[in-house]
Amino acid sequence: MKKFIHDMLVVGRRNINTHYYILELKAPDVLPEIIPGQFVQVEIKGNKNVFLRRPISIHDINTEENTIKLLIQKLGEGTNTLSHIKSGEKLNIIYPLGNWFSKPHEDNLLLVGGGCGIAPLLYLSRYLSERNYKVTTLIGGASKGDIIEPDEYRKYGDVFITTMDGSLGERGLVTEHSLFKAKKFEYSMVYTCGPLAMMKAISRFAVLHGKPCEVSLENMMACGIGACLCCVVETRHGNKCTCTEGPIYNSKELVGWI
Amino acid sequence: MIDLGVTIKDLYLKNPVMTASGTFGYGEEFTDFFDIARLGGIFVKGTTGAHREGNAYPRMAETPMGMLNAVGLQNKGVDYFISDIYPRIKDIDTHFIVNVSGSTVEEYIEVASKLNELDKIPAIELNISCPNVKEGGMAFGTSCHSASTVTKAIREVYKKTLIVKLSPNVTNIAEMAVAVEAAGADSVSLINTLLGMAIDAERKRPLLSTITGGLSGPAVKPIALRMVWQVSKAVKIPVIGMGGIMTATDAIEFLLCGATAIQIGTANFIDPAVSVKIIDGIEDYLRRHRHNSVYDIIGGLR
Ligand SMILES: Cc1cc2nc3c(=O)[nH]c(=O)nc-3n(C[C@H](O)[C@H](O)[C@H](O)COP(=O)(O)OP(=O)(O)OC[C@H]3O[C@@H](n4cnc5c(N)ncnc54)[C@H](O)[C@@H]3O)c2cc1C
Ligand SMILES: Cc1cc2nc3c(=O)[nH]c(=O)nc-3n(C[C@H](O)[C@H](O)[C@H](O)COP(=O)(O)O)c2cc1C
Ligand code: FES
Numbered sequence: 314m315k316k317f318i319h320d321m322l323v324v325g326r327r328n329i330n331t332h333y334y335i336l337e338l339k340a341p342d343v344l345p346e347i348i349p350g351q352f353v354q355v356e357i358k359g360n361k362n363v364f365l366r367r368p369i370s371i372h373d374i375n376t377e378e379n380t381i382k383l384l385i386q387k388l389g390e391g392t393n394t395l396s397h398i399k400s401g402e403k404l405n406i407i408y409p410l411g412n413w414f415s416k417p418h419e420d421n422l423l424l425v426g427g428g429c430g431i432a433p434l435l436y437l438s439r440y441l442s443e444r445n446y447k448v449t450t451l452i453g454g455a456s457k458g459d460i461i462e463p464d465e466y467r468k469y470g471d472v473f474i475t476t477m478d479g480s481l482g483e484r485g486l487v488t489e490h491s492l493f494k495a496k497k498f499e500y501s502m503v504y505t506c507g508p509l510a511m512m513k514a515i516s517r518f519a520v521l522h523g524k525p526c527e528v529s530l531e532n533m534m535a536c537g538i539g540a541c542l543c544c545v546v547e548t549r550h551g552n553k554c555t556c557t558e559g560p561i562y563n564s565k566e567l568v569g570w571i
Numbered sequence: 572m573i574d575l576g577v578t579i580k581d582l583y584l585k586n587p588v589m590t591a592s593g594t595f596g597y598g599e600e601f602t603d604f605f606d607i608a609r610l611g612g613i614f615v616k617g618t619t620g621a622h623r624e625g626n627a628y629p630r631m632a633e634t635p636m637g638m639l640n641a642v643g644l645q646n647k648g649v650d651y652f653i654s655d656i657y658p659r660i661k662d663i664d665t666h667f668i669v670n671v672s673g674s675t676v677e678e679y680i681e682v683a684s685k686l687n688e689l690d691k692i693p694a695i696e697l698n699i700s701c702p703n704v705k706e707g708g709m710a711f712g713t714s715c716h717s718a719s720t721v722t723k724a725i726r727e728v729y730k731k732t733l734i735v736k737l738s739p740n741v742t743n744i745a746e747m748a749v750a751v752e753a754a755g756a757d758s759v760s761l762i763n764t765l766l767g768m769a770i771d772a773e774r775k776r777p778l779l780s781t782i783t784g785g786l787s788g789p790a791v792k793p794i795a796l797r798m799v800w801q802v803s804k805a806v807k808i809p810v811i812g813m814g815g816i817m818t819a820t821d822a823i824e825f826l827l828c829g830a831t832a833i834q835i836g837t838a839n840f841i842d843p844a845v846s847v848k849i850i851d852g853i854e855d856y857l858r859r860h861r862h863n864s865v866y867d868i869i870g871g872l873r
Contacts, residue, residue: 364636535840
């Protein structure tokens with residue numbers, strides 16, 4: 314897949330709350346083909362403490378408007394600086410990067426997102442539902458402020474919610490949701506993105522029930538294009554670059570996951 | 572007509588801009604962004620006798636105006652390079668130079684002898700300066716005696732252009748350069764990364780799995796410039812300069828300090844197309860200063 318460096322026009326910035334925001338970026342040209350699970354490398358200007366680009370998942374795309382959306386959590390210097398960008402400004406990105414979630418073999422799919430890890434799952438749920446798959450999304454977070462725009466996912470299927478403090482949906486960890494306590498685990502495949510501990514627990518559960526689980530890793534990156542070998546994860550076939558051979562992996566491939 | 576060409580011993584480069592080992596893959600990762608045949612040369616990843624998995628994750632930490640890495644020479648070994656990578660790159664119209672590493676002198680000899688047989692690899696860069704491996708690497712490059720021993724051993728088996736890459740983690744880099752020149756090196760390249768460290772104070776832990784790693788990027792440029800200047804005064808062989816080059820102006824500073832050519836490393840991560848901009852920028856500078864050749868500015872510091 315050909316990669317591009319584009320100066321994107323910021324056409325929208327929306328704060329979800331004090332922790333999360335969404336950027337909408339318009340390409341200078343026709344948007345390249347993008348598949349759910351892929352990411353961009355964003356250049357951050359105006360902060361001398363930020364030197365490298367930051368990898369951010371593609372939250373959704375609009376091929377008519379040639380726009381992409383990014384859902385970003387304010388974590389440190391880079392993501393905080395970027396939160397001040399204004400409509401009309403330019404943002405340089407390299408994209409589309411990485412591999413993608415694989416096409417399911419059977420119907421009835423479960424998507425599990427934790428906090429900002431929900432980011433790549435919006436485009437995935439739309440993509441799958443447009444291809445007539447039944448999609449269910451489970452979203453978890455510390456509190457109701459961490460459950461980002463659940464109505465967006467409701468357009469494509471059922472949505473379940475858990476929060477640690479019980480402020481929205483069921484109380485507890487994502488992995489404690491009643492969906493995992495049912496007699497029979499009815500889903501044919503699980504796609505998940507979020508904190509490592511959450512993804513590992515989800516993956517163990519899926520594998521225990523004989524279902525494949527694809528996870529999206531957020532390893533630290535320098536180049537994002539396979540040149541530096543900094544972003545590796547240990548797999549059954551040796552170290553692999555998360556930026557080119559990931560970020561999406563079948564959890565069975567990963568050492569120490571099951 | 573402005574002539575950007577330079578020569579490193581018998582090796583003619585169409586321009587002095589090359590990409591640094593470990594930061595440019597095998598060039599293929601960059602073909603979407605620009606025509607890599609425009610480069611003077613491409614230094615490929617450190618290549619060892621056997622396959623190496625490298626160090627555990629995390630291998631990278633961002634630092635002020637730079638980064639630390641501890642990749643640890645992850646590569647599939649010289650035989651894989653010859654069977655799988657060489658056929659793909661050999662007809663690209665630029666020079667591919669292989670960065671050679673090892674844990675023992677025997678391993679360096681094995682890799683260099685095998686590469687000597689490849690028609691389209693006109694040079695090797697002997698990496699005696701990798702700070703990220705437990706054995707070999709930098710250990711060879713921090714004493715004049717061992718640097719000279721390994722250079723001599725390779726000189727015997729390697730007949731084409733031999734570049735030795737120096738470590739900045741020494742007291743007197745000019746002495747090292749003089750030692751490898753005497754041992755038969757055709758050129759020296761510098762600097763490899765500076766040994767550094769970064770920690771997370773809240774978690775009271777190092778940020779790299781190896782605790783220490785190699786510092787690169789603009790943060791190291793003043794040190795690199797100083798070392799290139801010192802080395803180019805001390806040796807007669809051509810010097811290839813690198814360390815923190817982000818712009819054409821940075822590159823020109825290295826040329827003025829005596830480098831015949833330069834390499835671009837970490838900057839490739841921020842702008843994958845930076846090296847062509849640097850080629851064009853050098854040409855622009857020469858035009859503005861009414862020079863006809865890069866040689867007019869090499870060592871031209873007043
Ligand atoms: C493929 C991929 C997709 C991603 N998608 C998204 C997304 O859609 N939305 C989003 O908000 N974030 C996403 N991330 C994570 C995002 O890249 C980081 O949050 C961001 O780089 C942090 O930069 P910063 O400058 O704000 O924080 P920094 O100041 O760099 O870091 C703040 C703290 O977080 C730690 N940290 C930073 N990055 C990581 C990491 N990758 N893993 C573990 N710890 C880290 C640092 O060590 C530090 O303690 C993604 C990461 C990857 C690799
Ligand atoms: C991620 C990374 C990997 C590297 N791998 C190698 C290597 O395999 N062999 C080598 O001689 N130098 C290696 N280097 C060092 C660079 O080639 C170069 O000497 C150094 O980064 C300084 O230049 P820069 O500041 O332009 O990056 C590596 C540097 C980085 C950042
Ligand atoms: S981030 Fe450089 S290889 Fe993945």
